[in-house]
Amino acid sequence: MIESNKKPLIEVKGLKKVFKTRGGELVALNNINLKIMPGEVVAVIGSSGSGKSTLLRCMNLLIAPTEGSVHFDGETIFNSESPVDINIDQVRQNIGMVFQQFNLFMHLTVKNNLHLALKKVLNLPNEEIEARITNVLETVNLSDKIDSYPGELSGGQQQRVAIARVLAMRPKLIFFDEPTSALDPELTGEVLEVMKRLVTDYKYTLVVVSHEIPFAREVANRIVFMDEAEILYEGGPDTLVNPPNERLKRFLSKILSAR
Template sequence: MEPKIRFDNVTKRYGAHTVLDGLDLSIDPGELVAIIGPSGSGKTTVLRVLMTLENIQEGVIYIDGQPFTHVKKGDTLVPASQAHIRKLRSKIGMVFQSFNLFPHMSTLQNCIEAPVQSLGLSKDEAVERARELLNMVGMGDKEDHYPSQLSGGQQQRVAIARALAMRPEILLFDEPTSALDPEMVGEVLQVIRSLASEHSYTMLLVTHQMGFAREVADRVLFFEAGKFVEQGKPDEFFSNPQNPRTQAFLNKVLESN
């Protein structure tokens, strides 16, 4: 089976600082992969380069077996045009930790703007799709509300519906509960849980929610210093980590919880 996503020796630097160090990663279609690790380790950069919000210096990212960041020219790969990147990036949706909703637009307007402008959907079609998705995330009764009238958990659920409105095949979640009050975390995690169990999205989730990663992920990756130090099935990963650095991190995090 062709991986849905593949990082081949991907390196990302900020000046002299290497954030992704020759990263290799394959994610199967429909797989939910959770990335955990210390703050500042570069976990979010994995998502940002996949979303092409950041450029990479070395290596190639593939989507569905096709070079994403590059194109073939004869026997070599050269950096891809923006048109090529936009075409493949349309398969990817990202949910940010800070919601990023348009404050001057209602919940419904937030969910129809991009499908109308980027996908060319009619307004009626976009509205029908948006209402279906808002109902799915439990926000169907808030379509006329503005972001300032919603709680953090409600805003994040709208952000998930907005990402889904673009009909992606891949969903990226960048610590989607880190900006929420503790009592609101559960409602957002429940939406992600239902997406994982009822739909065929390929998902990559950066999270500090260890219990959720253990419950929902198909695979957990521990990231530090630009590399994946250890990975495995959730039960084995959390109950019997092999790498000393993973053991130390989990001991510290699980104790604090």
């Protein structure tokens, strides 16, 4: 792979996140250095509490890191040493995020859920909004559900609407935080299928926190294993077949046996 002349789409340097808790302080991230190149698909795995969600939230500035810097698309968007003047709304538009919970408005149709997001965030003309809605619903295979309410859809379909809502913003990068964890097992496939299409057909850059190991093996270029607030290991997808690290090996056998 010739990537030496490419610049990372997002990079974090020396990232640390400390939460103040009643008992004192909790280090959720420690000494995190990570580069994501354009077009890469990075799967982040690790035990519950190891810092995966906190990493995503620090990278898109949903929460402020305690130390370190974040660089996105050639721009420093956070630096704990010196405040940077950036348009945070623009950053968040460019870094889409899909959560475990779909967070749809239940009293609005699919169309109006998407419409609201596009109007509120981007304030696009209605014609452009309509065109984008048609387009993204095709991408997630839900054109026929445009006038349905979320309550009339399965969990898998609702998550695909949530993905469509992110796509409609035309982000440069999308984070997925356990997108299939709230779904019944038989519904995870359709969501993973859509995510795969984002990579194969649309060449999206994705960072996916997920324990869907077969998906990670097939779609990810890189596996990042987090353990106790640190990146313990980074490697190619083969890492999941022949884990070169004892703790990773133990983690993988734990999640495989949980199935």
